[in-house]
Amino acid sequence: MLPAHPGDQPDRPGHAGLAELEAREISAWFGERQVLDRVSLTMPAGGITALIGPSGCGKSTFLRILNRMHELVPSAQLAGEVLLDGVDLYDPEFRLTAARRAIGMVFQKPNPFPAMSIQENVLAGLKLTGTRAGRAEKDELVESCLTRAGLWTEVRDRLDAPGGGLSGGQQQRLCIARSLAIRPRVLLMDEPCSALDPTSTRVIEETMLDLAREVTIVIVTHNMQQAARVSDTCAFFLASHGTPGVIVEHGDTYAMFNAPQDQRTNDYVNGRFG
Numbered sequence: 001m002l003p004a005h006p007g008d009q010p011d012r013p014g015h016a017g018l019a020e021l022e023a024r025e026i027s028a029w030f031g032e033r034q035v036l037d038r039v040s041l042t043m044p045a046g047g048i049t050a051l052i053g054p055s056g057c058g059k060s061t062f063l064r065i066l067n068r069m070h071e072l073v074p075s076a077q078l079a080g081e082v083l084l085d086g087v088d089l090y091d092p093e094f095r096l097t098a099a100r101r102a103i104g105m106v107f108q109k110p111n112p113f114p115a116m117s118i119q120e121n122v123l124a125g126l127k128l129t130g131t132r133a134g135r136a137e138k139d140e141l142v143e144s145c146l147t148r149a150g151l152w153t154e155v156r157d158r159l160d161a162p163g164g165g166l167s168g169g170q171q172q173r174l175c176i177a178r179s180l181a182i183r184p185r186v187l188l189m190d191e192p193c194s195a196l197d198p199t200s201t202r203v204i205e206e207t208m209l210d211l212a213r214e215v216t217i218v219i220v221t222h223n224m225q226q227a228a229r230v231s232d233t234c235a236f237f238l239a240s241h242g243t244p245g246v247i248v249e250h251g252d253t254y255a256m257f258n259a260p261q262d263q264r265t266n267d268y269v270n271g272r273f274g
């Protein structure tokens with residue numbers, strides 16, 4: 001068993017417990033240019049929230065604000081609050097490493113360390129977070145993370161092979177396993193399937209549905225079928241005519257797709273623009 005960390009719940013040893021993520025009045029700028037305007041969204045604990053909308057409306061920026069990656073961009077500014085189970089992520093008391101640890105990220109292009117073995121890839125995050133673990137614990141963690149990422153049966157016989165030798169879809173699941181190893185409470189996924197074939201996409205979607213029982217998921221997707229298949233709640237972002245991005249409509253995914261309140265949502269989910 002790995003050492004517990006703050007937030008671990010006694011009734012679920014080894015798990016940090018399901019957490020709600022709430023963005024309040026988030027605005028963002030790159031230099032003088034405002035790209036998000038007072039975006040508020042609650043991402044329910046243990047749910048899958050999909051962020052949809054045309055390119056350039058600020059979805060990736062919003063996602064990066066949710067795990068404090070936005071502040072790494074020179075010239076980037078932000079206003080508003082991000083609350084993880086009611087605790088402000090941007091409070092000076094909340095350490096950056098704690099924020100990154102609690103809120104993991106999977107990117108569009110799978111980015112395993114190509115020369116590192118599959119096993120080392122899964123464990124890579126532990127070094128960054130300074131978590132120590134013995135050999136047996138590590139083996140257990142590698143198996144459990146690869147299993148939850150839906151990759152274990154495909155790689156169990158070649159854990160020492162380089163991560164770069166896997167297919168694109170396998171590499172993406174390896175990245176998911178790597179994120180899981182540090183026990184995030186939230187997993188952010190920025191178009192995780194857009195570089196993958198339909199079969200790999202389906203496997204990742206199944207993995208997400210399984211994972212949602214233990215981690216809150218926020219996914220950006222341009223694939224409306226995917227949003228409809230995997231998400232419980234959905235938010236439609238739009239930045240019209242050079243204005244900053246806003247959320248036009250959000251709510252239950254089924255309702256958004258079948259009875260949207262706003263004409264622009266209706267047009268977008270039915271593929272009429274974007």
Ligand SMILES: Nc1ncnc2c1ncn2[C@@H]1O[C@H](COP(=O)(O)OP(=O)(O)O)[C@@H](O)[C@H]1O
Nearest residue numbers: 030035053054055056057058059060061062073
């Ligand atoms: N590092 C950056 N520097 C300057 N402008 C940026 C940067 N990243 C994104 N932008 C701008 O912010 C706006 C929102 O981008 P982004 O969040 O990537 O949108 P989306 O993910 O919805 O396509 C775009 O106009 C984009 O050009």
Ligand SMILES: [Mg+2]
Nearest residue numbers: 059060061220
């Ligand atoms: Mg993006």
